[in-house]
Amino acid sequence: MASFGTLSRFSMVALVAGVVLTGCARSRPVIAPEAPIRVEEDRRALPETPTEVQPEVPMRPATYPEHGVAAGELPADLEELNRAGFLKDVFFETDKHDLTEEARNALAANAAWLRTHPTIRILVEGHCDERNTSEYNMALGWRRANAVRAYLVSLGISANRIETLSFGKERPFVLGNNEWAWSQNRRGHFRIVGR
Amino acid sequence: MRRLPLPFAVLTLTLASFSSHLSAQEEVYLQVTTPGLRKVVIAVPALSQRPGTDAHAASVYLSTLRRNLEQTTVIVPLDREREALVEVDAAGPELTRQRWRAAGAQFLMDGTIATVGSQVVTEIRIWDLASQEVAYSRRFQGTVDLVTTMAHTLANEIVTLFTGRPGPFLSRIAFISDRTGHKELWVMRWDGSDQQQLTSHGSITLAPTWSPDGQWLAFTSFLSGRPQLYILRPTEGYLRPLSTMSGVNTSASFSPDGQQVAFAAGPDGRTNIYVVPAAGGEPVQLTYSRAIETQPAFSPSGRQIVFTSTATGRPRLHIMDAEGTNSRPLTLEDTFADEAAWAPDGVRLAYTTRSEGRFQIATLDLRTSVRTVISGPGNNESPAWSPDGTMLVFQSNRTGKHQIYMTDADGRPRQLTTEGNNIQPSWVVRVQ
Numbered sequence: 001m002a003s004f005g006t007l008s009r010f011s012m013v014a015l016v017a018g019v020v021l022t023g024c025a026r027s028r029p030v031i032a033p034e035a036p037i038r039v040e041e042d043r044r045a046l047p048e049t050p051t052e053v054q055p056e057v058p059m060r061p062a063t064y065p066e067h068g069v070a071a072g073e074l075p076a077d078l079e080e081l082n083r084a085g086f087l088k089d090v091f092f093e094t095d096k097h098d099l100t101e102e103a104r105n106a107l108a109a110n111a112a113w114l115r116t117h118p119t120i121r122i123l124v125e126g127h128c129d130e131r132n133t134s135e136y137n138m139a140l141g142w143r144r145a146n147a148v149r150a151y152l153v154s155l156g157i158s159a160n161r162i163e164t165l166s167f168g169k170e171r172p173f174v175l176g177n178n179e180w181a182w183s184q185n186r187r188g189h190f191r192i193v194g195r
Numbered sequence: 196m197r198r199l200p201l202p203f204a205v206l207t208l209t210l211a212s213f214s215s216h217l218s219a220q221e222e223v224y225l226q227v228t229t230p231g232l233r234k235v236v237i238a239v240p241a242l243s244q245r246p247g248t249d250a251h252a253a254s255v256y257l258s259t260l261r262r263n264l265e266q267t268t269v270i271v272p273l274d275r276e277r278e279a280l281v282e283v284d285a286a287g288p289e290l291t292r293q294r295w296r297a298a299g300a301q302f303l304m305d306g307t308i309a310t311v312g313s314q315v316v317t318e319i320r321i322w323d324l325a326s327q328e329v330a331y332s333r334r335f336q337g338t339v340d341l342v343t344t345m346a347h348t349l350a351n352e353i354v355t356l357f358t359g360r361p362g363p364f365l366s367r368i369a370f371i372s373d374r375t376g377h378k379e380l381w382v383m384r385w386d387g388s389d390q391q392q393l394t395s396h397g398s399i400t401l402a403p404t405w406s407p408d409g410q411w412l413a414f415t416s417f418l419s420g421r422p423q424l425y426i427l428r429p430t431e432g433y434l435r436p437l438s439t440m441s442g443v444n445t446s447a448s449f450s451p452d453g454q455q456v457a458f459a460a461g462p463d464g465r466t467n468i469y470v471v472p473a474a475g476g477e478p479v480q481l482t483y484s485r486a487i488e489t490q491p492a493f494s495p496s497g498r499q500i501v502f503t504s505t506a507t508g509r510p511r512l513h514i515m516d517a518e519g520t521n522s523r524p525l526t527l528e529d530t531f532a533d534e535a536a537w538a539p540d541g542v543r544l545a546y547t548t549r550s551e552g553r554f555q556i557a558t559l560d561l562r563t564s565v566r567t568v569i570s571g572p573g574n575n576e577s578p579a580w581s582p583d584g585t586m587l588v589f590q591s592n593r594t595g596k597h598q599i600y601m602t603d604a605d606g607r608p609r610q611l612t613t614e615g616n617n618i619q620p621s622w623v624v625r626v627q
Contacts, residue, residue: 138422138486139488140487143487144464149464164464167613170401
């Protein structure tokens, strides 16, 4: 093996020298046609970009199907039921409809309550701050309301219990043009519409 | 009507800067007359009154006409002092016309006014004083209570005579006002007079738009509790739903033939562009992007639709064929662009952009791609063109509340509303 290796290295040098000499002997350089290249996969080399390993998706204990407390225990009047504040509003970042961790936690609590009150039907209102045009905000509020709905559905709440509606920037919760007012108005607001 | 071959007929959009007393910063005004071009001077003396004519009606007719002409970008009535210099020679009308010319007038309006019972009849001629030829003649008739409408009609005719464009004097602006405590649909004349409430839904009404023929208003209302698109015949008060589909149902825009209404809607949080027959029917989806797509506006040719899309990450103007094909961004220069309104010439767009954290009106020339930001104090949004494309109307909160402003003949903003918040103007040449 060793002698074969030495030989082949020697012949490589001779070949290269010959090409150089030939080149010098002629008046102009000639480019020889390229031989077909055979590439053998080197199984020892590492690919440049590593394959990202994703953590396994954790499994959760099965949630109970929607069941539990009869609506009879709740206030009969819808206005009173809404005032009781069983469902927490969620808040959004500027010009975003993604749910923050805080929002997802609030929605998980809302979902838990909805699971134990399976007759309750809700309306999710999407609201925006004043810093976009009226009609763009209608579309943004619509995205927000439906992002909230999609997350509740992913937590096992039946889609047919959740209506969505956008108010854009037309029904602000807080009047004022400062950061705090804006943060209060970027909201997914819950209303119980049936029990 | 014959159009006069005058250089005044060419109006171009230029920008002029004036220092504003409203804020320390410089405000750029939209100026529609070409600097250096002088206005046409037309002598508008009192019409000769036939025996028994209602002098009050004749006076209202003339003063309304003069006031209208003073508000145009191209015509100016000969001032009263110069008018007083002209000695009318009843026996020599040609000599008199020469005197009008010597006093500085290029054109002369003369004629008669007569009241017969409840009817007013005017006979109007407009003389080209250079050629001593009649450039225009017409007879008008109406009831005495329509005497201002008759003056508006004549002023419109005179504007068209000199510019080839429709005059604004019978035009109306639809808008949204919250002065009653709810956002309702209102209309007013172009000078802010005759403000009239059209809806009393007691909920939220948004984004009115006229059909080009002035017969219909389409708008969004939460009347049913959800945003739905409605169409109103304002002369009849006849209202019917146009789209009750899922989604925001906003931003209606009529096709130039009035047959189609483009709007924004979509289920499950999506907002795309749809089109529905104005006479009613099933909406047809034109765009399918995952982006927010809203604010469609038909081009005056009807062949294209400009709209707002977040496909490039931010709300920006896009354009597509009216069938929804060939969609592409129009301006990447803006980090925010929305509420595009197509000028009647089909060449310019006015829209809302954002500059230094505030909304500002901008124009884009589609031939040259020249983008011009017309900055003013406060937030300035929701532009709409005058029917002749020489003026813009928009909303601004420069004095605190949102009010509707119009760029006047000199490009200066003129406030049209004062009560409550007033937003989202749409301008039509005449209601039918």
